[in-house]
Amino acid sequence: MGHRCCNKQKVKRGLWSPEEDDKLIRHITTHGHGSWSAVPKLAGLQRCGKSCRLRWINYLRPDLRKGSFTEEEEQIIIDVHRILGNRWAQIAKHLPGRTDNEVKNFWNSCIKKKLMSQGLDPQTHNLMSSSHREIKGPTNKNITSFVVSQNRNHIKQSTSSSIFSANSHETITNNSSNISYPHNNSILTLPNSQTTAISTFNNQYQNPGSSNRTSTIVTSTSGAAWNLKAQNPSQNDHITPNITSPYISSFSLSGNVQDLSRPGLWDEFGILDSSFDLSEVLPRIISEGEQQSLQGQNHDHDHRTLQDHEQEKIWEMEIDKVGNYSNFDHGFMESTLNISGVMCHNLGSMEYDLAWNY
DNA sequence: AACATCGCCAACCGCCTCATA
DNA sequence: TTATGAGGCGGTTGGCGATGT
Numbered sequence: 001m002g003h004r005c006c007n008k009q010k011v012k013r014g015l016w017s018p019e020e021d022d023k024l025i026r027h028i029t030t031h032g033h034g035s036w037s038a039v040p041k042l043a044g045l046q047r048c049g050k051s052c053r054l055r056w057i058n059y060l061r062p063d064l065r066k067g068s069f070t071e072e073e074e075q076i077i078i079d080v081h082r083i084l085g086n087r088w089a090q091i092a093k094h095l096p097g098r099t100d101n102e103v104k105n106f107w108n109s110c111i112k113k114k115l116m117s118q119g120l121d122p123q124t125h126n127l128m129s130s131s132h133r134e135i136k137g138p139t140n141k142n143i144t145s146f147v148v149s150q151n152r153n154h155i156k157q158s159t160s161s162s163i164f165s166a167n168s169h170e171t172i173t174n175n176s177s178n179i180s181y182p183h184n185n186s187i188l189t190l191p192n193s194q195t196t197a198i199s200t201f202n203n204q205y206q207n208p209g210s211s212n213r214t215s216t217i218v219t220s221t222s223g224a225a226w227n228l229k230a231q232n233p234s235q236n237d238h239i240t241p242n243i244t245s246p247y248i249s250s251f252s253l254s255g256n257v258q259d260l261s262r263p264g265l266w267d268e269f270g271i272l273d274s275s276f277d278l279s280e281v282l283p284r285i286i287s288e289g290e291q292q293s294l295q296g297q298n299h300d301h302d303h304r305t306l307q308d309h310e311q312e313k314i315w316e317m318e319i320d321k322v323g324n325y326s327n328f329d330h331g332f333m334e335s336t337l338n339i340s341g342v343m344c345h346n347l348g349s350m351e352y353d354l355a356w357n358y
Numbered sequence: 359a360a361c362a363t364c365g366c367c368a369a370c371c372g373c374c375t376c377a378t379a
Numbered sequence: 380t381t382a383t384g385a386g387g388c389g390g391t392t393g394g395c396g397a398t399g400t
Contacts, residue, residue: 015368015394037385053386054369089388100388105367 012046016055020045024052025060058099065097069106077103077111082125 012020027043033056037049045052069077073095080091088100088107095103112122 013370035385049385050371050387051369058368086389101368104389109366 010046011040011048011051013051016059020047021055021060024055028056028060058101063097064099065095069098069110073098074106074111077107078115078125081107081111085123 016024023043023045024039027039031042033039033053035049036053039045039049039052040047043052047055076094077091080094084090086104086107088104092098092100092103107122115122115125
């Protein structure tokens with residue numbers, strides 16, 4: 001049985017010979033692939049179009065990165081897999097020159113085993129022994145990260161001595177033309193009532209695929225609250241993180257809760273450089289009226305050029321590199337609150353995930 | 359040396375989505 | 380509205396070299 005696309009012809013299967021590779025390369029470099037189903041005939045190959053496409057994408061494409069995965073690439077795969085699961089094509093987009101097949105093979109042959117040897121469930125990235133989705137505090141050095149997602153609505157501290165707990169409440173409404181995602185994620189609760197952080201994301205998608213999106217992060221400490229309004233790109237705004245990609249957006253917050261004197265700025269990609277100055281952020285608390293007004297402004301942001309999209313891609317890549325927290329010393333947890341997050345949107349399948357590292 | 363087993367990974371299969379007629 | 384084909388994706392297979400017995 002061949003593919004449906006080509007069961008009429010008799011096609012060769014199995015490994016590609018160097019001669020076949022030559023034919024395919026010559027054809028595509030001179031004519032482009034056009035319709036893949038037409039390629040075999042035009043290139044003089046006894047293969048089906050799908051096979052040609054796969055061979056080109058996974059092996060012959062000139063922009064492929066050959067060779068073994070670097071440690072950095074491995075870490076990216078693990079980080080993104082924690083958020084997206086087995087969505088190899090999406091994961092591969094974070095690794096220039098790598099294919100979904102390659103990432104998948106690398107995962108199945110190496111990373112999976114490595115995680116299991118560390119006692120981690122490769123699907124959930126949790127400790128395999130925990131049947132409940134319990135998060136032990138950072139006093140337990142085995143866990144340095146966890147994920148809050150749609151499917152994980154309640155994560156609670158296992159003992160009263162744990163440093164933090166997290167839970168998530170989400171509702172999704174889907175009207176035929178408007179899709180809104182009200183999210184209330186009580187992300188972090190420290191046992192000391194003086195230091196409580198709550199993060200809320202409100203994403204309102206006017207039209208999937210358009211850029212009319214609004215994300216709001218509300219974080220409060222000691223009864224005070226600050227609001228980081230994420231909206232469509234505002235080039236001069238170095239405080240507001242840009243959370244605009246329809247595919248994946250990531251951001252990182254890092255704050256010193258007690259030392260308000262340390263300045264910090266979002267860099268141009270929306271990554272917080274070191275720590276932010278609450279006194280600078282606090283005035284940005286946005287009233288409901290102001291939010292509506294800002295949402296109104298967002299309607300004007302739907303005219304992005306190709307260059308904007310390219311910039312967004314770069315931005316995504318840069319931000320996704322924020323994933324290494326190994327230097328974070330949990331010993332400072334009581335005096336320093338570090339929040340970092342990765343937020344993913346996939347409008348196509350309407351999925352929404354959050355990942356946080358503490 | 360011969361055979362068995364393992365592990366990697368290129369390629370295939372079947373399903374899904376989307377565009378188009 | 381339905382049928383059809385192309386492209387894309389994730390799971391799985393099977394060939395082949397490496398390693399073990």
